[in-house]
Amino acid sequence: VMIKTEKVLHLRSSRGRKVRVVREHYLRERVPCSSALCQAECQNEGKVLSADLTHYVVPDAGVVCDFLEVLEFRELQGVVFTQTACQAAQQSRGRSRLYNRLRSLLKDPRHDCILFANEFQQYSFCLREKGESQEKWQTRCIYHSAVWYYNHLAGLRPVVMITEDLEAIAEYSSLNSEVYVISTQVEYLRSFCPDLLAAQELYCSISQAMQERESESTEREFADHLPAEVLEAGIKSGRYIQGTLNVNKHRAQHEAFVRFEGSASKNTELNSDILVCGGKHRNRAVQGDVVAVELLPVKEWQGRNTALTEGLGEDKTGDETQSQPMPTGRVVGILQRNWRDYVVTFPPWEEVQSQSRNSQRILVTPWDYRIPKIRISTQRAKDLQDHRVIVRLDSWESTSLYPNGHTVRVLGKAGELETEVQTILVECCIYAPPFSEAQLKEMPVNSEENPWKVDPSEVNARLDLRDTHLVFSIDPLGCEDVDDTLSVQVLPGGKRLQLGVHIADVTHFVQEGSLTDLEARARATTYYLADRRYDMLPAVLSADLCSLLGGVDRYAMSVLWELDAQSLSVCKVWYGRTIIRSTYQLHYELAQALLNGEQVEVPELAQMEQAERDQRLTELRQALELLTRLARHLRAQRDKGGALELEGVEVRAQLDSDRNITALVPKQPLEVHETVAECMIYANHWVARKIQEHFPHQALLRRHPPPRQEFFNRLIDCAKTRGFSIDTRSNKALADSLDQAADPLDPLVNRLLRMMATQAMSNAQYFSTGACPEEQYYHYGLALDRYTHFTSPIRRYADIIVHRLLMSAISAEKESGPNTHLVPNKELEELAQQINSRNRAAQIAQKQSTELFQCLYFKDKDPVTDERCVADAVVYSIRANGMLVFVPRYGLKGAVYLKNRDGHVLSLKRDGSCVWQPGSLQRYPDKISSTTSIGTHTFNVFDHITVRVSVQSSRCHSDSLCLEVIANRPHQTPQAECHPAPRGRSELVQEVVRLAEEASQQANENGRAPKLTREEREFRQSRKPNLYSLLVEIGELALLDLAACEQISAGSQACTASA
């Protein structure tokens, strides 16, 4: 039954005009209530509110529009969003962001909230009365919805409507005894959620920011932004240019660039970025915003600043360009704000008091240099001094020099290890809270009383390899999450071999769309920081049931190749689900020792009789030998195609370690590393072929685009100084010429050249096959036409998607299984981009946390007297007023200056020590000379020099390391040669963690309970430091730049083979 009525809507057009619209409106008796408590057999689909609650909450439209962030706390459950409130959010100012947040909240199954279509419900819909304001009408509608909801659930639970409207509270609160109408903060948050202090504080912070905004001045500081339709038309006509604002972090106040996007039709002559100088022209745009810019007249164009500043190792463009005037413009409007959560530091209290009469309005400084200072209204400025706090931006009016924001939560005191680590996570948008109860409920049980067992129905559905195949794993010693195992055997008759790669069957345990699946998808990867990790999957899977441990039955996804025993060509490939029981859980050194024919103890054989042990040992050794032969063949095939090994053998040859970690990091590069990696690459490649054949438009692959030639210039120039020529015309040529470019006297030369090559590379990327032309599928680094990730589903979500695709392909072939749901191309491409972006965040967080530890390590050492602050460094790049060096002992890179602030240059005394003197610098491509009254001295690329490491402290930003030249000759410490980089680094992390623990212990003992302990505790969700994962996962990361670490370390990343 439907009733037709008319509904009058007052909408606001994008120009801000009010429009009155009359719509036919159909009312129904039955509208789903989406509650598990439903007494009326509603057809509830999708999310339903839990029955397990004390009450339901219905927020008023005003609460949804102004305080949605508070409702985003997962602890607030049983929230009913009415259609009326949602529409109000859709029409409010800044609507697209608010509305998108609301939509994702409603979609996310981890939040216990639903949408109730109250305006279609016959008994809850109210017609707007004559003279009634829109707000009053909305409130009335929502109140009637709350009443309907209560009655519909037969009074099983009280219903609480929360509102900011005092009149509504007066009007409605006494009408119904079980439908409460109360204020959000005072009555609801304080009495219903007293433990959720963070929500109360967020509420206060937002409401204070709102009050302040109302009392703002009207004097204009910036030009108004143009309306959306003017911008749109202007972009179409070519008058304005659309792009993303990128602030130069070294000159954040002055220099920003807009990267040109969109069609080049009108601006074909424009192939560079557009420079935006100064705050007025930036016109309130913030780093990452999509803006429209207007070019200034050519005579006003300016050049970019070319002075050398800190952190100059990162630019890819090769040589700095001359300061030629470049297209310069001003921001005329903002098409999309891309604001995120920012970490800021509160100023010391004295500073607050001295600077402003109104000590509730504080200017806080973001940790990210590119973000402007933010104005916060708070009464807690005194408590928060010198604390790092998360804030969000609310608005930036043309009348204000600074954007307005509000605090969200407190991370802790600046400078403390936990605060700094949490800061890095927030800045990288990494959110990895402990897994929730509801997620853990989905997990299988495996306890002593209740051990997990293989399900008999799975035995029938899977190929059982437990008695037929000798399966083993080779990982670093002590690895707990084993995602890959291998098998190899000669088939009966001797003419064929069978190679097997068996991967943890994660998708058996993680159902698509389950809470665990959604959480893993949101994380996309396991995050490895210097001292800890955040797993993508709960430990019961990652370290237990999915981990292919020795001696236990496990489900696997397998690829089995039948190969010709002579030619090793592929005769047949089988893909599918299996059951395995790994016989040996080997570590690399043990496997290599077996291959070398050394006398070794294999733990699994320790209890056996001599004769049986010998026989088993022979069998295992033969398998390893066969595997090695196969891998050599596969590698040779890829080499022919031009596979690159950039940071290869030499790097690993540098590795050494003390007793604790010798087993993890091999002294010598072991061939068995490459053997395992090669088999994983092979499996990834064959799975890529399979899923791409079946799903040409919706398979997830991984491509590695060839690098841009100009990025190689620095590499080519550097190599030339040592008489090497680097050929970059193809990956094969590059690989060959890098092999040639080795100085027998200084292994660092080749290592640095490979580092530069790495830096020139682009990143490998996931993509959907439907979103990219086939000729771009190529993986440049591995020299394979198709590639994907299949072998690490425990720590990468991409592999989980690929497992599901592979299962769909197999069941489609059999035509037995039901046609499984496939993710459409567009959605898959979006997912691929999300995973790419999470991977970048993971890399940046890893790099920043390594730098944090480096700084903490040096912080308490006196650079003048402490031997550990002096180290050997190699020059690898020349800049206008200094050079870039690499410090092998600590694996760090940085700039050294040859000219200081006073304009003095560094010169050398006869004994090789350095002094600052008036003088000049002369720069050449491969060397730099300083001339003073003492004479002229030249530093060449690849020179070894001695540097002193010290820490440059920063209150609001991260600390950084400072390198200064103290002598122009190599530095030799007694230990320097026997303890190179990795030892330095791991020792460094260990020491920093120990000091931090001691400090916090001491603080506790002294009874100095820090302020804000409760929140601090709440957000310290870190794990025990895990040095093991540091070594395995960071590997050589500190040596490499972010670009392309992974494809080149396919062979060296022991545990993951993450190529």
Ligand SMILES: [Zn+2]
């Ligand atoms: Zn119902």
